[in-house]
Amino acid sequence: MRPDLSKLDDFLDEVGADGYLVYADADESDQRYLSGFAAPDPYVTLYDGDLHLLVSSLEYGRAKREAPTDDVARIADFDYGAKREEYGPHGARDRVLAEFLAERGVSSVAAPARFPLATADGLRDLGVEVAAETDGVVTEIRATKTDEEIEHVRGAQRANEVALARAEELVRESEIDDGVLVHDGEALTSERVRREMEIELLRRGYALDEAIVACGAAAADPHDRGSGPLRPDEPVIVDVFPRDKASKYYADMTRTFVRGEPSGTVREWYDLTERAMEAALDAVEPGATGRDVHDAVCDVYEAAGEPTLRSDPTTETGFIHSTGHGVGLDVHELPRIADVDEELEPGHVITIEPGLYDPDVGGVRIEDLVCVTEDGYENLTSYPKELVVE
Amino acid sequence: MRPDLSKLDDFLDEVGADGYLVYADADESDQRYLSGFAAPDPYVTLYDGDLHLLVSSLEYGRAKREAPTDDVARIADFDYGAKREEYGPHGARDRVLAEFLAERGVSSVAAPARFPLATADGLRDLGVEVAAETDGVVTEIRATKTDEEIEHVRGAQRANEVALARAEELVRESEIDDGVLVHDGEALTSERVRREMEIELLRRGYALDEAIVACGAAAADPHDRGSGPLRPDEPVIVDVFPRDKASKYYADMTRTFVRGEPSGTVREWYDLTERAMEAALDAVEPGATGRDVHDAVCDVYEAAGEPTLRSDPTTETGFIHSTGHGVGLDVHELPRIADVDEELEPGHVITIEPGLYDPDVGGVRIEDLVCVTEDGYENLTSYPKELVVE
The missing domain is CATH 3.90.230.10 (Creatinase/methionine aminopeptidase superfamily)
Incomplete structure (x- = not known):
């Protein structure tokens, strides 16, 4: 049973962001909860009314089977190897993430307070609007249990x-x-x-x-x-x-x-x-x-x-x-x-x-x-x- | 025995930052390593050649006893209650952190790639330069064990x-x-x-x-x-x-x-x-x-x-x-x-x-x-x- 995320929909409407973006491993409970998935290394969850995941090749098969969404993408699908040659691992990941967002029509995101700074700055340099939210909106939703x-x-x-x-x-x-x-x-x-x-x-x-x-x-x-x-x-x-x-x-x-x-x-x-x-x-x-x-x-x-x-x-x-x-x-x-x-x-x-x-x-x-x-x-x-x- | 941090000194010289700033709990190994301390909730470590910690009142006594530095400050020392009334908990913490840095003559910091975005943006709004580093300099130092x-x-x-x-x-x-x-x-x-x-x-x-x-x-x-x-x-x-x-x-x-x-x-x-x-x-x-x-x-x-x-x-x-x-x-x-x-x-x-x-x-x-x-x-x-x- 998926949780009721209508408060998150309301929040996105209120702040005028296209989506909510999390980049963390499943030890962060908001990530585990929102993604309905768990991996030990950081992975990306985008929520824009629907759920979209971006994971490593290592996690791809399991994410396809286990995650409560049909939209699971993998980093390797975005020509990561060539990007890495040109921009290094961090620059390449930022570009992959920006393309993943653009493909889904998302150009502005709200992100948790502890969203990683290097990724936020990288996305901003690529034209994505990123704003940290300090209300803890997913944490608040988690208070009410199914x-x-x-x-x-x-x-x-x-x-x-x-x-x-x-x-x-x-x-x-x-x-x-x-x-x-x-x-x-x-x-x-x-x-x-x-x-x-x-x-x-x-x-x-x-x-x-x-x-x-x-x-x-x-x-x-x-x-x-x-x-x-x-x-x-x-x-x-x-x-x-x-x-x-x-x-x-x-x-x-x-x-x-x-x-x-x-x-x-x-x-x-x-x-x-x-x-x-x-x-x-x-x-x-x-x-x-x-x-x-x-x-x-x-x-x-x-x-x-x-x-x-x-x-x-x-x-x-x-x-x-x-x-x-x-x-x-x-x-x-x-x-x-x-x-x-x-x-x-x-x-x-x-x-x-x-x-x-x-x-x-x-x-x-x-x-x-x-x-x-x-x-x-x-x-x-x-x-x-x-x-x-x- | 404290680790050899000369590579971090060199890194700060190279990027021209006054200090290296971490805000994380001890589950992040770089934080545990650099601070020489461990707490379950996020705390602040500043390294500028010397080590400086900023912790909650709850952790203050233990940090004074256990951390390998004489400079342990607590959030309550910075008039946190009044700041919280005026700016809310996030705004108050950002201001406390900015004052903590200013007292130590630090106006620009390098921070780990996963430094929390809300804190970085908050510090920037208060005039502190914050740049994420993607070299993983502390992680690299940790490779060589004492x-x-x-x-x-x-x-x-x-x-x-x-x-x-x-x-x-x-x-x-x-x-x-x-x-x-x-x-x-x-x-x-x-x-x-x-x-x-x-x-x-x-x-x-x-x-x-x-x-x-x-x-x-x-x-x-x-x-x-x-x-x-x-x-x-x-x-x-x-x-x-x-x-x-x-x-x-x-x-x-x-x-x-x-x-x-x-x-x-x-x-x-x-x-x-x-x-x-x-x-x-x-x-x-x-x-x-x-x-x-x-x-x-x-x-x-x-x-x-x-x-x-x-x-x-x-x-x-x-x-x-x-x-x-x-x-x-x-x-x-x-x-x-x-x-x-x-x-x-x-x-x-x-x-x-x-x-x-x-x-x-x-x-x-x-x-x-x-x-x-x-x-x-x-x-x-x-x-x-x-x-x-x-």
Whole structure:
């Protein structure tokens, strides 16, 4: 199922460009999304209401079979060898691209902010108008998922639950020895939990590049991935975002575990965070803004006397990040669930991840992944929420 | 140990630019290399004989600790909030960057070919001269490795040998059942061998994004990764290129295995390919060109009556690729070991990978990774070369 690109049509009308031009490899999610194709080296996608690809000979056969368009051209069709003799590889590619555009009646293009400068300048020298757009129009379109995209994310979240269960099992089965967790005779470290989760995911076709397994003061820094031995009686934040190796869609989930006896503060934080989660979920529906959902979390925390960035923009403890973000081909994408006016729409896939942090206490965070529906939301996450594991 | 950037100094003198400007994340190897730092989101590196970084507040503390320079600035130091109010996020970032350059006396910059267009146009509007360079000057410098870089590659090749040994073990221990290889009661597929190698590598801190495990006609297409059950009596090409998760350096190695009885043609191809490998290695020394090494391979194959791209540029069987490539932060980088005049230098790390292909026979390839030294080369690969495993 191809995505709805009518917003891109509108954008091209508005800026008066003949087409939208991308020249990037499929690691750039806008390229993968717009082209409906994937290659490891940069290739060209032109959208002018229809889709046109320009690829290397190496990718040509596969692009003809796989890309959702009948118009796939290859660089070699444009007398590339002779052009290369005369103009060098860059000059030759620019000329090929200019001819490809001209053949399709395109003399002006809008391009993403990160479009390659040398190619833009080369095209301009050849008379093509090139204007960078900074609205991120394709990124914005990607926020709304098709049913097929939602299925990819759902599958990744199922795999994620297996990984989380493995982390929880390691923590539960560990012994407490001299102030650290020990599993099978060896210290249970952040690194080891990450690796074991990665292996579980790998066996199911999912990649895990990074994951947070953080304990103590490390857990109080939302950007610290965690390292070294995990300790008893302290909250361990496990935040996992695997990617489907085939579809390239991500999932995202966080749970917080304690092996042993959590402090009264940590128990209280956990209960508050569960309530903040419920309040946020209650606010999720089409037409609600990111701010509406974020405010629901801040309301719960502030009513309990915990600082938030809303009540104190300089606070370094309490609720010190936004409530969530979109998840898709990128692990962080639109929409933002924060202090913004953007409205939720059916098909948005977003995280809800309230949390509380203090270097003297550690951190607590719970994160579910949900899909906005016509009348509310569907939670794509079914993993239980239990603080103490034993 | 910082790399020798004198070629970049010369380049800036030659083009008359005050500095070299990169704005990219650390996935772009030139950025990682030049900055000596790594962040997942785009950050700015300026080189003008000295190194200067401009990063987000989130990365500032780590950049101060880790980057090999005393000049680390953060976007927030340039009144970003007020600029954002007035000019939006893109306009504000452009103005911050222009001020950062002006403070350092830089009014003209050379930039990589893939420098982001919106930023270049924004800087130009603010009076900064920006010219894309298409020589790939930093990529060229990266071809020559420091001792530390060579150690990273060497370590990755050690891990690679463990992965190869695992693949060979799976093939050796498999049963032959109804025309396919079966291991532990299940078909031994390309996918399964890849996954098992990936797990071995993961346990050692190495990532394996892709690997070729290809049998039969798939092995005859050097770009086919292979899929489905492996078969007896046919050559299986195993081409593995893991990446050190910490240093981000790659290794690369290929072996070809047969479980059962190879055909006479395959045995002959294997012997020829071993001889082509020896001939190529004999040609590796400082001052030799990529062509000298490539020719040594072509000479062996052509003398035996096998077609090569040198003897027939349109051939689709025989030796249908170049002899090798550099390996470092990218798995394919400079120098090229092909029909080119570029000369080898001490510190180049290159693959030597002769092979023969025909869809009716399959493929045979052997690939070692070597480092060019003052008086020849050091082979970084110690894995044995045996066709038949049983």
